[in-house]
Amino acid sequence: xxxxxxxxxxxxxxxxxxxxxxxxxxxxxxxxxxxxxxxxxxxxxxxxxxxxxxxxxxxxxxxxxxxxxxxxxxxxxxxxxxxxxxxxxxxxxxxxxxxxxxxxxxxxxxxxxxxxxxxxxxxxxxxxxxxxxxxxxxxxxxxxxxxxxxxxxxxxxxxxxxxxxxxxxxxxxxxxxxxxxxxxxxxxxxxxxxxxxxxxxxxxxxxxxxxxxxxxxxxxxxxxxxxxxxxxxxxxxxxxxxxxxxxxxxxxxxxxxxxxxxxxxxxxxxxxxxxxxxxxxxxxxxxxxxxxxxxxxxxxxxxxxxxxxxxxxxxxx
Amino acid sequence: xxxxxxxxxxxxxxxxxxxxxxxxxxxxxxxxxxxxxxxxxxxxxxxxxxxxxxxxxxxxxxxxxxxxxxxxxxxxxxxxxxxxxxxxxxxxxxxxxxxxxxxxxxxxxxxxxxxxxxxxxxxxxxxxxxxxxxxxxxxxxxxxxxxxxxxxxxxxxxxxxxxxxxxxxxxxxxxxxxxxxxxxxxxxxxxxxxxxxxxxxxxxxxxxxxxxxxxxxxxxxxxxxxxxxxxxxxxxxxxxxxxxxxxxxxxxxxxxxxxxxxxxxxxxxxxxxxxxxxxxxxxxxxxxxxxxxxxxxxxxxxxxxxxxxxxxxxxxxxxxxxxxxxxxxxxxxxxxxxxxxxxxxxxxxxxxxxxxxxxxxxxxxxxxxxxxxxxxxxxxxxxxxxxxxxxxxxxxxxxxxxxxxxxxxxxxxxxxxxxxxxxxxxxxxxxxxxxxxxxxxxxxxxxxxxxxxxxxxxxxxxxxxxxxxxxxxxxxxxxxxxxxxxxxxxxxxxxxxxxxxxxxxxxxxxxxxxxxxxxxxxxxxxxxxxxxxxxxxxxxxxxxxxxxxxxxxxxxxxxxxxxxxxxxxxxxxxxxxxxxxxxxxxxxxxxxxxxxxxxxxxxxxxxxxxxxxxxxxxxxxxxxxxxxxxxxxxxxxx
Numbered sequence: 001x002x003x004x005x006x007x008x009x010x011x012x013x014x015x016x017x018x019x020x021x022x023x024x025x026x027x028x029x030x031x032x033x034x035x036x037x038x039x040x041x042x043x044x045x046x047x048x049x050x051x052x053x054x055x056x057x058x059x060x061x062x063x064x065x066x067x068x069x070x071x072x073x074x075x076x077x078x079x080x081x082x083x084x085x086x087x088x089x090x091x092x093x094x095x096x097x098x099x100x101x102x103x104x105x106x107x108x109x110x111x112x113x114x115x116x117x118x119x120x121x122x123x124x125x126x127x128x129x130x131x132x133x134x135x136x137x138x139x140x141x142x143x144x145x146x147x148x149x150x151x152x153x154x155x156x157x158x159x160x161x162x163x164x165x166x167x168x169x170x171x172x173x174x175x176x177x178x179x180x181x182x183x184x185x186x187x188x189x190x191x192x193x194x195x196x197x198x199x200x201x202x203x204x205x206x207x208x209x210x211x212x213x214x215x216x217x218x219x220x221x222x223x224x225x226x227x228x229x230x231x232x233x234x235x236x237x238x239x240x241x242x243x244x245x246x247x248x249x250x251x252x253x254x255x256x257x258x259x260x261x262x263x264x265x266x267x268x269x270x271x272x273x274x275x276x277x278x279x280x281x282x283x284x285x286x287x288x289x290x291x292x293x294x295x296x297x298x299x300x301x302x303x304x305x306x307x308x309x310x311x312x313x314x315x316x317x
Numbered sequence: 318x319x320x321x322x323x324x325x326x327x328x329x330x331x332x333x334x335x336x337x338x339x340x341x342x343x344x345x346x347x348x349x350x351x352x353x354x355x356x357x358x359x360x361x362x363x364x365x366x367x368x369x370x371x372x373x374x375x376x377x378x379x380x381x382x383x384x385x386x387x388x389x390x391x392x393x394x395x396x397x398x399x400x401x402x403x404x405x406x407x408x409x410x411x412x413x414x415x416x417x418x419x420x421x422x423x424x425x426x427x428x429x430x431x432x433x434x435x436x437x438x439x440x441x442x443x444x445x446x447x448x449x450x451x452x453x454x455x456x457x458x459x460x461x462x463x464x465x466x467x468x469x470x471x472x473x474x475x476x477x478x479x480x481x482x483x484x485x486x487x488x489x490x491x492x493x494x495x496x497x498x499x500x501x502x503x504x505x506x507x508x509x510x511x512x513x514x515x516x517x518x519x520x521x522x523x524x525x526x527x528x529x530x531x532x533x534x535x536x537x538x539x540x541x542x543x544x545x546x547x548x549x550x551x552x553x554x555x556x557x558x559x560x561x562x563x564x565x566x567x568x569x570x571x572x573x574x575x576x577x578x579x580x581x582x583x584x585x586x587x588x589x590x591x592x593x594x595x596x597x598x599x600x601x602x603x604x605x606x607x608x609x610x611x612x613x614x615x616x617x618x619x620x621x622x623x624x625x626x627x628x629x630x631x632x633x634x635x636x637x638x639x640x641x642x643x644x645x646x647x648x649x650x651x652x653x654x655x656x657x658x659x660x661x662x663x664x665x666x667x668x669x670x671x672x673x674x675x676x677x678x679x680x681x682x683x684x685x686x687x688x689x690x691x692x693x694x695x696x697x698x699x700x701x702x703x704x705x706x707x708x709x710x711x712x713x714x715x716x717x718x719x720x721x722x723x724x725x726x727x728x729x730x731x732x733x734x735x736x737x738x739x740x741x742x743x744x745x746x747x748x749x750x751x752x753x754x755x756x757x758x759x760x761x762x763x764x765x766x767x768x769x770x771x772x773x774x775x776x777x778x779x780x781x782x783x784x785x786x787x788x789x790x791x792x793x794x795x796x797x798x799x800x801x802x803x804x805x806x807x808x809x810x811x812x813x814x815x816x817x818x819x820x821x822x823x824x825x826x827x828x829x830x831x832x833x834x835x836x837x838x839x840x841x842x843x844x845x846x847x848x849x850x851x852x853x854x855x856x857x858x859x860x861x862x863x864x865x866x867x868x869x870x871x872x873x874x875x876x877x878x879x880x881x882x883x884x885x886x887x888x889x890x891x892x893x894x895x896x897x898x899x900x901x902x903x904x905x906x907x908x909x910x911x912x913x914x915x916x917x918x919x920x921x922x923x924x925x926x927x928x929x930x931x932x933x934x935x936x937x938x939x940x941x942x943x944x945x946x947x948x949x950x951x952x953x954x955x
Contacts, residue, residue: 025769026780055764058611063772070769071781076761077769078610079781080603081633087600091607091615092761094565094593099611099761117603120596298589301731307587308560308726315546316723317353 022054023047025074035187035213035226036066039133039197042190043073043102046197057100060089062114064106065140065215066133075102083114086121086130093126093289101128108138111147111169122176122206124288129200132169132210137219153219173208174261174268174280180205182264182280183241187213188227189250192234192276195241199278205287212274235267235277243277251276322532323490327388328358329536330396331489332413333481334381335405336373337366340478343503345382346718348485350499353547353720355491356538358390360829361549362918363716364413365657367572374439376412383418386489388539390720393684393829395713397922399423401488403481405462406431406439407446414449416917421454424532426484428477429459458530460484465525469518476518483519487526490535493519544723550714553688554618554644555580559588560724561693562732563642564613567593567604572656573712574620574646598626602643606634609641610770612735612760614696616642621650621663628671631705635675635795637770638747638758640699640706642692647711649916658916659712661825661875664895667707668854674792676799677705679854683828685719702798703758709853711875713918714826739764746770746779747794754797799855806852808859813839813846816866819931821847822908823873824896827919831873834924845928847873853899861904871909871931872896873924878912 023044030036047057057075061067063082070077076099080088089103110118110132121130137155138144144157148169152161173182181203185196193211200207212230214222224230232251234243235258243253251273257263264280299307333348335341342363349361362383371378385396398420404410404427413419431443447457462480463473470476479500486496497516504512526533548556554577558566566585568578582592595601598619605615619627624645634641647663649655654662667679678698682688688710695706742765748756759766773781774788782788812832823831828849835847848863850856864870878894879886893901894912901908911927 053764054767055762058761059769060607071771074767076759076767078607078637079769079771079773081629081772084599084603084630084633087595087603088607088610090593090600091565091567091604091609092611094604095608095611095613095615096761116596117600120600292591292593296586296589296591299587304588305726305729308556308729311556311559311584312546312723312726315548315552317350317356317545317547317720 018048018051018054020044020048023074025072028072029068030065031217033216034065035135035211036069036133038187038190038193038213039066039104039131039211040069040072042193042197045194046201049198050201052100056098057102058092059102059104060085060092061104062106062109063140064109064138066104066106067109069104083109083112084117085109086114086117089128090121090124090126090288093128093287094292097127097289097293101126103128103130105130105132106139107132107134107136107148107169108146111167119172119176122173122208123178125178125180125205125285126289127204127206127287129197129207130209131197131200132208133213134169134210135213135215135219136166136222137215139215139218143218168269168271169210170275170279171268174264178285179208179280180282180285181207181278182268183207183278184210184212184274184276185241186223186227186232186276187211189247189276191244192241192247196278199241203281203283205283205285231273232276233273235275235279237278239281240278321527321530323535324532325535325537327536328386328392328396329401329489329534330383330385330399331401331403331485332364332381332383332399332418333403333485334364334379334409334413335478336378336409337369337371337380339380339405339474341381341405341409341481344478344481344485345384347479347482347496347499347503349382349384349386349718350502350547351482351486351491351496352384352386352489353545354495354499356390356540357536357720358387358392358538359547359718359720360385360392360395361718362395362713363657365716367656374406374408376408376415379409379412381409386536388537390539390541390545391684391686392719394833394921395717395830395918397920402426403485404428405477407443410450411446418917418920419455423450423455425450425455425457426460426488427457428462430461430463432459460525465521466518469521470514476514479515479518480522480525483522483524484526486519487523488530488533490533493523496523545720546723547718547720548685549576549716549718550682550685550688550710551577551646551716552580553685554692554710555584557689557692558616559584559590560689560726560729561696562614562730563616563692563696564590565593565605565608565615566590566618567595567601567608567615568618569595569598569601569623571598571620571623573648573715574618574623574644576715577618577644577646598623599630602627602630602641606630606639606641610637610639610761612762614640614642614700616644616692618644618646620646620648620656621666622653624663624666624670631671631677632673632675633772634705635671635677636772638703638756638795639770640703640758642695642699642706642708644692644708644710646715647709649914655916657712659826659875659918660914660916661711661827662877662895662914663709664824664853664876665898667709668899674796675705676796677707677854678702678799678802678852679707679709680852681709681825681850682714683825683849683851684721685714685717686721688714689724698802702755702802704798709825711826735760735762737762740766745777747775747777749777749794752797753801754794755801803855803858806855806857808863809848809850809857811846811848811863814844815846815863817844817846818868819843819845819928820864820867820870821845821873821924821928822850822870822896822900823847824850824853827873827875830919830921831924833921834928837921837925838928843928843932845932850896856899856903860900861906864904864906864908869909869931870906871911872900873919873927874910874912875914875919876912877914878910
């Protein structure tokens with residue numbers, strides 16, 4: 001069924017059908033030309049397409065430009081502290097597996113100050129859409145070097161050029177135990193971005209999506225000036241992210257089996273050209289909340305009291 | 318010999334010490350249970366090294382327990398100097414003398430194997446330590462602990478402790494049948510052969526004691542119909558968390574807090590909750606906060622170093638008004654400090670450790686029994702006031718055992734299901750009552766309530782704002798909640814007369830020792846009273862009024878303070894104990910402190926001495942003698 005017919009059906013038949021406005025909050029206060037606008041719009045489109053009730057979504061973020069996103073999305077939102085969006089999200093999912101969780105972080109937020117949480121959240125495999133908006137720079141604090149800043153880049157903390165090789169976050173995630181979904185996309189490829197977030201939304205488990213984008217103010221040269229001169233390879237597979245013909249102008253397609261961890265590790269190790277699309281996918285792993293909640297069933301009040309009383313017997317003298 | 322003498326005592330303190338890993342802890346816990354089952358009042362304290370396997374046969378390896386048993390219950394503190402020490406070697410024994418916790422006329426029972434041991438240095442130090450004990454007035458009974466144990470097992474390391482249990486039962490005239498039951502319980506997860514051997518050894522120890530001890534003691538229990546339980550403070554916290562209705566405990570391992578999570582891990586799922594061991598202290602509080610934001614009640618349990626790591630999230634809880642309970646089981650600090658020992662040094666950190674002005678509730682448990690009830694109170698305040706509540710316990714409460722009245726679990730309140738009913742579209746996330754600062758919180762899933770909560774300064778709409786007026790207002794609303802809570806608190810109860818020469822002010826687990834010292838002093842006609850402060854933030858009402866009726870007010874705390882006699886110390890340079898600091902600022906009165914950091918609970922007698930010094934005008938002198946660096950005795954694994 002084409003999506004247009006589906007939308008007409010939704011609008012005419014369903015009482016609870018949502019419009020884009022249902023997911024819109026304040027006017028975003030990001031800079032002109034910032035990739036964050038595109039990610040916000042894409043999320044809103046995916047939510048409308050899935051006709052999600054906004055009250056059942058929690059959007060959690062850390063600190064940084066991209067972490068302002070919950071303010072502009074009309075769901076429940078928790079704008080937290082630097083690097084700590086993932087622990088908060090884990091708490092939300094453990095408490096309320098009925099809620100859909102979106103996490104937005106920046107590159108410094110996730111890969112640097114939140115690095116430990118990032119690794120462990122992947123291993124927990126909580127059910128959440130985790131978007132890292134990677135512009136290769138600390139922008140809100142005005143241009144400091146980030147873990148993904150290219151070597152030689154001048155920033156306010158590396159005035160003679162950054163000296164360390166940038167981190168390859170995709171390689172880190174695919175190498176993490178219990179990884180279940182890893183994709184890479186970019187804001188200059190809006191259709192690819194939509195499809196990627198859509199696939200991440202459908203996945204049960206932690207969907208890790210790295211979104212490449214430039215910062216028009218402090219890092220306009222990122223990713224070959226926002227994709228103009230940035231070599232990519234599109235990963236092709238019938239279950240992967242569709243490659244619209246127009247994309248092939250940006251780079252060639254390459255057959256890839258995202259269910260195969262060895263292939264995924266090999267693809268994840270490459271940064272030039274950058275692999276775009278679904279790198280690894282295992283839909284069959286249990287989530288942490290499923291594992292934990294299945295053993296913890298709250299008994300009725302009388303049973304609760306009886307159990308507590310029996311427990312107290314252990315310590316009775 | 319005209320048969321053994323049975324001496325009747327109203328109470329007795331016994332310390333049982335061995336090398337780490339030799340089982341003195343298990344022996345002590347078993348013997349304490351025997352006493353508890355006999356109906357004795359009880360307070361125990363662990364003597365515990367910081368390492369799992371420290372070098373054996375050194376003072377640093379001493380591991381065991383102190384048990385204060387009494388004809389009366391409840392016993393509220395560790396008591397004074399030990400009357401009896403049962404030591405597996407002379408270095409463990411020496412460690413107790415060095416700690417200054419043994420009476421001069423103590424009865425010492427010690428394994429005699431060292432007298433003729435192959436290692437010359439052991440023979441020598443054994444002779445020297447026993448001579449020291451005798452010189453100071455103690456009585457030594459050498460017991461063939463190892464030799465007798467070897468008659469029953471091949472490896473005496475695994476069994477001496479059960480022989481010791483039997484020996485103690487004989488010494489204190491306890492029923493060996495109760496001991497058999499207790500031992501079967503202690504080893505219930507082991508094979509039957511292990512239980513049988515342990516029981517056999519205890520019976521052998523008991524028999525040896527009956528045949529060889531010339532003097533035996535009896536501490537009769539005053540019979541009572543009130544049902545009692547015996548547990549340690551961390552177990553009480555865990556049980557209390559379940560009874561309070563918590564859904565999640567998110568933690569990271571840290572001494573001495575972790576054992577509370579061990580208990581919770583075992584029992585919580587049967588009540589619908591679970592323990593999440595996070596990747597670090599920061600994530601532990603973050604997960605708890607996330608769960609609480611989503612409508613469940615969560616707590617995190619930690620100790621000083623973990624508290625330090627949690628401060629940014631504490632600020633987030635305060636700023637977003639997300640309810641949260643943190644338990645800090647305090648240990649010695651700063652830094653890694655004394656991980657297994659008591660101090661009250663986190664008070665100022667709990668009150669003021671969060672960057673920015675972050676009003677929060679801080680309360681302290683003063684007994685093991687209170688550890689059970691305190692989390693229900695903390696949870697209620699956290700939820701009703703949308704506040705961060707920090708509950709302070711300490712290493713003494715955590716690992717000590719107390720006998721107390723069995724809680725009536727039938728009174729546990731029913732919990733309503735999560736209310737996810739719709740709210741009107743314009744409902745504000747911070748609809749502050751301008752008098753009290755209180756507001757209703759919205760729970761994700763409630764239609765109409767969508768909106769963001771943020772770590773940034775915000776207004777009633779929850780929107781980030783940076784102007785001075787709304788920054789002032791946000792601070793004011795968060796602060797007024799504390800004033801509103803203070804209105805509902807009672808002034809602290811005064812132990813003793815409401816006026817007099819001296820008032821002692823304590824908080825947390827020093828309560829029992831302070832009150833016992835006050836009772837002793839009052840019997841001698843000294844005009845002294847005490848109070849214990851349960852709420853450190855907000856402070857209870859009426860303090861200034863209470864203080865003004867005493868000629869002198871002094872805190873008693875397990876904290877560091879400069880001694881008046883120290884070089885360079887003047888009225889301007891003196892650093893006071895932490896509670897004194899807080900109270901001086903709160904009431905603008907000259908409040909002195911008796912503050913020291915011995916790494917063990919305070920004994921009533923030392924507080925009594927200080928009371929007398931104060932009233933003789935010589936107070937405040939905490940002995941700060943320089944420790945002598947003595948060469949460590951020879952060890953087998955140097």
